[in-house]
Amino acid sequence: AQTVTQSQPEMSVQEAETVTLSCTYDTSESNYYLFWYKQPPSRQMILVIRQEAYKQQNATENRFSVNFQKAAKSFSLKISDSQLGDTAMYFCAYTTSGTYKYIFGTGTRLKVLA
Amino acid sequence: GAGVSQSPSNKVTEKGKDVELRCDPISGHTALYWYRQSLGQGLEFLIYFQGNSAPDKSGLPSDRFSAERTGGSVSTLTIQRTQQEDSAVYLCASSPTWTHYEQYFGPGTRLTVT
Numbered sequence: 001a002q003t004v005t006q007s008q009p010e011m012s013v014q015e016a017e018t019v020t021l022s023c024t025y026d027t028s029e030s031n032y033y034l035f036w037y038k039q040p041p042s043r044q045m046i047l048v049i050r051q052e053a054y055k056q057q058n059a060t061e062n063r064f065s066v067n068f069q070k071a072a073k074s075f076s077l078k079i080s081d082s083q084l085g086d087t088a089m090y091f092c093a094y095t096t097s098g099t100y101k102y103i104f105g106t107g108t109r110l111k112v113l114a
Numbered sequence: 115g116a117g118v119s120q121s122p123s124n125k126v127t128e129k130g131k132d133v134e135l136r137c138d139p140i141s142g143h144t145a146l147y148w149y150r151q152s153l154g155q156g157l158e159f160l161i162y163f164q165g166n167s168a169p170d171k172s173g174l175p176s177d178r179f180s181a182e183r184t185g186g187s188v189s190t191l192t193i194q195r196t197q198q199e200d201s202a203v204y205l206c207a208s209s210p211t212w213t214h215y216e217q218y219f220g221p222g223t224r225l226t227v228t
Contacts, residue, residue, distance in 0.1 A: 104157040
């Protein structure tokens with residue numbers, strides 16, 4: 001069965017520091033997509049970054065980057081120069097080509113400390 | 115443009131009562147999802163609509179749950195005879211098509227059953 005695991009329920013980081021959130025997944029598919037979503041206290045989930053499995057290059061969006069290790073089935077999110085506004089729940093998610101179903105991890109609550 | 119909206123933002127109801135939760139997707143989005151987010155859990159898929167096709171109801175937890183989507187736009191999730199275990203945040207998401215691979219989420223409805 002396809003699963004997504006986030007093993008860090010809570011994390012904290014000092015403002016301006018770097019933090020890495022972990023995500024592992026299990027799949028036998030070869031063509032799939034991975035996502036990191038952010039859910040601030042307002043509850044509005046927004047897409048942070050996405051990675052296509054067929055791309056070897058790690059995705060980057062400003063201060064957010066991923067370390068995609070396909071063989072290890074690992075998809076970690078690195079947040080550089082953390083800001084107070086990064087405080088949120090972060091969800092890792094997975095879907096495969098040809099399906100509309102997404103599988104979400106249980107989330108990591110990140111707190112950025114001033 | 116306007117994002118996905120949901121109403122009400124919060125709903126408190128007594129056990130045994132029926133509730134209706136509403137979702138207005140982004141205009142033109144043909145795919146619409148409902149998820150349930152319980153405390154400390156990831157997102158649990160409930161139901162999926164795509165255009166005029168029959169919805170995928172495979173995630174609905176019991177026959178007390180139903181959903182409809184009128185005119186390919188607004189969707190209503192109905193929970194009959196609510197139970198305390200129904201307490202959760204109900205999230206709606208839409209996407210241009212199911213192959214778009216990115217979902218746009220609403221702010222959710224927090225349902226509390228007393």
